[in-house]
Amino acid sequence: SFVAGIPKNSYEFYVKKCLYLNKRVCLCDQQEEQDPEFKVQKRLIKQIISAGTCSREEFISDRFGLVYCNDQQFYYFNPIDQQIAQFTLDVRQMQQKLIQLNPAEIIVSSSELQRQLQPVTEVLIQLYQTDDFRSFSQPHRLKAFDQIYQFENQFLQDYLNYVNQSSKLYVQPRAQPKNPLPFTTIQTLNLQQIIKFLQQFCQTRFGKRYLHQLVLNPYSDQTQIEKMHTQVDKNSNLNLSKIFDLQLFSFKPAQNVKILKSMEQIGNIFQDSNLLAQIKHELAVFSDVEKLCLNAQLESQLSFIKESLREKQKQALQSLNLQPVKSETFDKSLTANAAKTCLGFTDEFIVVGKQIVSEAQLQQIKKKLKYADCTACCYKFEIPEEIQVLKQRISEFQENQVQTRVQNVFQLIKDNAEEMKQIYDQLAVIDVAQAFNKLKSKFKTSWCRPEFGSAFSIKEAQYLTQIGKFTPISFANSQISILTGPNMSGKSTLLRTLSISIILAQIGCFVPAVELKMPIFDNILTRIGGYDFGNSTFQTEMMDIGQILSLATKKSFVIIDEIGRGTEQIASDALGQAITKHLQRIRAIGVISTHSQQLCHVAAAMGLKVYEMEVFQSMKKIIFKYACREIEGQQQSLGCEVAELAGISPEIIEKAKVYRQKMNESIQAECAGVIEAILND
Known part of the structure; x- marks a missing residue:
């Protein structure tokens, strides 16, 4: 185990990197005010994230789900489809099942099983020598981290509670193919390498998943093959990369815009779908989140509040009597050189570059604004309350206006889950068909059809x-x-x-x-x-x-x-x-x-x-x-x-x-x- 602090404004990047390396991540809340002398602050563990149990869209890579193997018992936990499956398999069947499921996290109960399963997967298999799946952690290794030990012991139970409480969009798993390729074919042809090679031409996660299953379960009917040929011949050049993955829908406010824009784009692709026509009708009043207003009067109110906010921000910066090289509202983190000469607002602070302020000026600013923090490049001050109030009003205004439309769209998706799933299956086929065309275009050689x-x-x-x-x-x-x-x-x-x-x-x-x-x-x-x-x-x-x-x-x-x-x-x-x-x-x-x-x-x-x-x-x-x-x-x-x-x-x-x-x-x-x-x- 190790402890490392990461910048809050880029924590998603680091968390995703850690999960990709099969590391568990503790998210903590700071319990004390920031100390100007940088003393260690008290923190409380809020959540433990692992690659196999994570269902947050921003942290998920191409593989997801957790597999636990104990003797001949094989358990699969899927946080995306919200399914739990149990199989009784021998080692060779486990090897084949691992390749088919392609999980993000694998846990085994014995070193022998670890040795037998490791060659068939790129995921680092973790060993927990215990028959109790609820007791993942090893206390002698975590004596200094009582809270982590406590969370680890509740790891599975919390996850099971999450699954039971979640609204299940899908319950029934896909039908198993009649003639999947056997393990010996998958292993000796190194089909995992072939799959990865082909997946580089796909745009979406659901397209990659479909291609993964297609290679392991090729069509055995000429009609199905010819349907794929027809889709490939259309040679559509659709940009699918920004379509939100249906299996990651969690109906959270943070994902509203992504989901709604995806529905709008999908509606433009499948114009003959009655379901998508209804969704497009709900989306017809806006093109982005700032236009989710129901009438011109509300839109005017929003514009007035925004103009007030800009004016207050401008006055706050002018009152500091500084001459910055750059002065504006910053939506993203700054480079070190830019931060030295900046003056402006981030989401949480007023930022003052160290090169534009003297010690005397700094003391004067501290009398006007509440000091929050400093880095090697700049000083940070808390945003005045009147500006925070305006920002909160804008946020609440937008959220209230989108809520009705969002709920209507999401209810349509939930009520028509099977049809929506079929639409996404078609999108996956389109993505794979476009990938085949990209493959052909990339390599200048002879290509044929059978x-x-x-x-x-x-x-x-x-x-x-x-x-x-x-x-x-x-x-x-x-x-x-x-x-x-x-x-x-x-x-x-x-x-x-x-x-x-x-x-x-x-x-x-x-x-x-x-x-x-x-x-x-x-x-x-x-x-x-x-x-x-x-x-x-x-x-x-x-x-x-x-x-x-x-x-x-x-x-x-x-x-x-x-x-x-x-x-x-x-x-x-x-x-x-x-x-x-x-x-x-x-x-x-x-x-x-x-x-x-x-x-x-x-x-x-x-x-x-x-x-x-x-x-x-x-x-x-x-x-x-x-x-x-x-x-x-x-x-x-x-x-x-x-x-x-x-x-x-x-x-x-x-x-x-x-x-x-x-x-x-x-x-x-x-x-x-x-x-x-x-x-x-």
Whole structure:
């Protein structure tokens, strides 16, 4: 824990920064008058804010909500939708749920769970070793902060009370998608990076949320994809950045202007909506907060009060007999240089720059005005009471005049929550469609849309986040096929490019390729690379492949990279052949990469296509072409040559080449019996 003071006029910036870094923030009220000698003042903690329980619009980033995991219990607290959900999940399901929910704060009850969940999220996971969720804090660390300890113990209870007392705009969560991408696909394709890459082109939080869910749950219906294409083709260039997020509506006076202006802007977009027409009627009498008056007489009264205020402020400054460089009312904080020569009003003080006042003048001013504070650049004095009264009258006048209109608009929103939610869903689609157009405009490369049919082929495709940095990839096949080639030849890049291209096609986005022909897949199932999360590498791989096989159908696209890399060669070959046979039997489309000579021979005998990454060998040099070609089952083995390039001694390489030749002859002899057994199965 640490304590730091921050400027009041910019505290929102610092609080948001702290929440982004997963720090909790105590907001305090000062209990004593400001001491001119800068002695420590007594303060009382007013509120504790955390990233996961914060519902204030000014503090929320792209992610929100709190997740608590305890053994197999998974709790999700959403302060925006005002929902609480509980799930019974195993660790792998928790990993997938974390990626889907994308919470701002995660708390776990054990270090083992912390270690298993941390790799799937960018949020720093906090550990509280207790079974009681209401007791978040650790007293031995907070002995000097009794109030913080007290607030921490009430942290959850206060939040639950807030949820129960709040007016619930939404109660029912969205329906769960039928075929969400499995965890192994999300993790091995690093879809969180893809999502973040695409979200940079969105303007709104709700657009980013929609895109996040869309990538994790691509459309599986051609009609939905074509609707997104239609929206993208409209190529609307709407500025949505200032539209207030419906999920952040709290109906507080501080948000009135933002919400009302958002409703006015949305009404201009959806002109055929009866609900928005009613809202626009309520908003028709004003264009900004100063014109929220009901008639000309009231507007005249407001103008008179404002003119009186300006005159009083001018007289107050003239009475000080100073010659400032700058004299006005300051709405925002000043720079250090400007503050030294200024004379004017802020919301709370009269500010006098130190360079324009002598010591004698300062003493005279202190007789006229009540001294409040000083900084390195200026002196601050309290605003005279008569001016404060005028400012209060203006504030009350405006607030009273807007209240009726505000209440009418908010009541319309509450009474038609479902329709308003549908309108915002349409806005999210518009935002995402505009993001797709911005993506296409930013990168000057070939972009295409898929042609839907039964066959699969792609020409000159590029990896989304590395456009222009890799050799374009072409591939064609309408069944399970085998891909082989030496390390560093581009197998994994090819597999990821195929998978990402299909996901882009099925969310309605442009695909960075010259041409893409494909069926619509009910799921994209991939297992590329290696990770473990606490289990052995081989066990994790088998768990992933088991999940893939349980979900795979004839409408699935399946990618498996190097089956059985973590176990002995015989078991690896046997598993590879059995899995390949199963996927062929159910008629799935996809690619299995391997270094196994035996699997290549067996696959060719089964009638499957075998592809090899093209490599050109000249003298002692190996040139990778990063393209694939179909072969008859006998791959070109270049592992020894790659090892030589990596610095293995020539003597060892020569012996390895002799052994390789003998082993190849042995494999060819053994394959005959294996092929016969598989074909007869």
